[in-house]
Amino acid sequence: MLRRGCWRTALARGLATGLLLSGMLWSAQDAEARKVTLEGWDYVKERVDLYQKKADEYHKLHPDVEIKFTTVPFGEYFSKILTSMAGGSPPDMFIHHPSQVSSFEGMLSPFPKDLFPLDKMDDNLAFTAGFVVNGEFYLYPVGLLSALVFYNKDLWEEAGMGNVPQTWAELRTAARKLTQKDGGVLKVAGFSFAKEIKYLWPDLNYQMGGYLFNEKKTGVTWDTPEGQKAIDLIDAMLRDGISDLPNHLLDFAAGKAAMEYGWGWKRVGYSKVKGLRWDVFQLPTTDGDNFPARARSAVALGFSVPYNVPAADKAETFKFLQWLYSSDDFLVQLNELMGTVPTRRSLWSHSTILKDNVFRTTVKQLPYTVLPGEFPSWVESILDEMQTAITVKGVAARLALKQAQEKGDAWLKKEPAGWVIERVTRPRK
Template sequence: MSTQMIKRLIIATALTGTLASAAAAEELRFTVWTGSEAHLAMLNGIAESFTETHPDVTVQFDTIPFGDYVQKLTLQLAGGNPPDLGWLLESSAPAFVNAGVLENVSDTLTAADDYNYADFSEPAMGLWTKGDAVYGIPFSTSPFLIYFNKTLYDEAGLETPAERAADGTWTWEQLKSDAAALRNADAGVWGYETVDGQGYGARVMHSLMPIVRAYGGEAWTDGACTLDSPEAAEAVQLFHDMVYADQSTVPPGEQGDFFSGNAALTMTQISRVTKLADVGFDWGIAPLPSGPAGEASTVGQAAVVAFAQGKNKEVAAEFLAHMTSAENVAKMAEFFPPARISVLESDAFLSSNPAVTPEQMEIVAAGIEGGSVLPSHERYPQIEAASRPDFDALWAADADVPAVLARLCDDIDPLLK
């Protein structure tokens, strides 16, 4: 939904009296998009520690599937059933900030003991502040990585992505070649799987932007779409060829789960390492491949926010401060790379996840340091809706990639200005 639609819906429900008045309820409702038992156990542990100073408060974490998250959250806000807190992606930040649906928590953070707001990276806070107001605190500033099935690489006698990254030969062209070589249709093994298997829908930008940036392209700059540039078109063509010419990549409508051993490579973030706990193969982590424009790390960011229509705004802001304290950010760093400089630069961060070696966590830290956050815009929901038919047209074997991208830019340019 657009920023204006969000505003209108919330104003309408306020006028009809459906928004509950502020009350000192004992339960905070917190929306997330994870269903991971490890993630939820960690979050519940942080919530339990909050009761030491707030014994009458409990926190309920409600999981909304990622693909439905923004739509369902917006409907909750508009329908008079707002959560108190939630996670929010970088792409949604400008729309939600400008719609006035996020609570300014700056005073609460300033008043919190030993909070040290200055410890947060200033660039990481860019999407979540407006003047002196603070509308969210990033809990995850996580670069995209390549996970690979080392067992399949060893059986094929191929140099692994980690080895190639070390010797400077890890490129998107090499990943394309590896995916084709490792595809085994008889065994039901794909060469490559998109981010969470959602690379043609909810995560299309997550899947394409790392390649586009490695080829020197960008989604939009200075109020104009640039996905139709020669650089971007070349990058998208490479991915399209992986899907249709090589038939090495899980195509739209097919299933191929890296974490079940059904794909040799995938692009994802460090939080997904929980899904590798009991796999029956050796695995490894590598940075994103380089391209003609060199290395181009892409970072996905998400923040903890409190909602202005929540029933327990004061307590919600206090929980936000508690959750993003240095101590709790260090706990979350196991899965969610932090924006707190002191935690990110600590030796403890490199050993925070027992399933990941310090050397692999150094890849994460380097990706944050040199990375760029995924594209965002005040009208991102409208941009996403306008571009969807064009992206759908892209996923056909005979698609004219440059022509589709040119049409896409024609469709979203008015929204970018």
């Protein structure tokens, strides 16, 4: 039998042990409750791999936060996001796309100003007043790109070419010299562009001082004096016989085109082609000047956060994004992967940017480009139809432009234009 003092000691020890075990249990439960699992979606696997690597680094710094990134096929990407939002279980973050901005109007969370103060965004070239809605912003631009002229250095040197063209007249002269035909059959295109008219025409329209939409966004402004000058130049180059056509394509990577119109992301593929010696130069203009503009630019958007993500998860998501986008090395690595230039101008002097001529040339051109904002898929589709009408069906260029104008106006009657910022981003002298 325990004596009274021993009994009290045993009881005290038992209570202490029980409290300790109880405390350990509650601590484990609290720790488990504090753990947050976040999910992010993208449609490009290579980017997902990079994000996951960064998420794993973040987890080491913040063990209570786990982040899983998933690749969703582009064909079902946006419909799946909208469906998940409607069902109340969206991803915590998803990579946005400039062609889909209107589809998510009113459905995104604003970036918190304590983590992303507006006055700190001045270094971001793409971040203009067009991104701010009632003092808030919902889209985070991470990269920019524009069209350039790629050229084959071997073909260039064999033809005894000198400096790269500064004007369209100079380019046409060079292209005629570089074009190779055999019995009237095009073997080497001097300047391959006909398969990209749907993208080249907006560049030229901006060069001539035009816009894609009227100020009220109730109609397109394509069949205008500026738009007609742009399509006339395209028509003249087609008549030069310097380009391959959609029904007879020639491959730049195989040395079948001396020059090619193309967006900067093409560097990713061409850099992997063995034996292909190539370089780039800025888009020419009619007089070699940068104004009214040199080209259209496009923005690569980063993550957006759905409005109905739970508050606690949303807070952790924005903390992660603030950490992620504060890393200069990450932004450079991401843009190198995408073939774009960081929107953060302070990174334009980064060694990775300076050593790559596509990036250096893009940086030189970007300040003189127009960022239209949203470039809707229906705009691309109508301009693609215009391209086919001209290059395949033989429709006169001016008539094809007029038909495109009519289709664009008809579309806007049923679906008004959304995020349009082209007048805000027009370069100023």
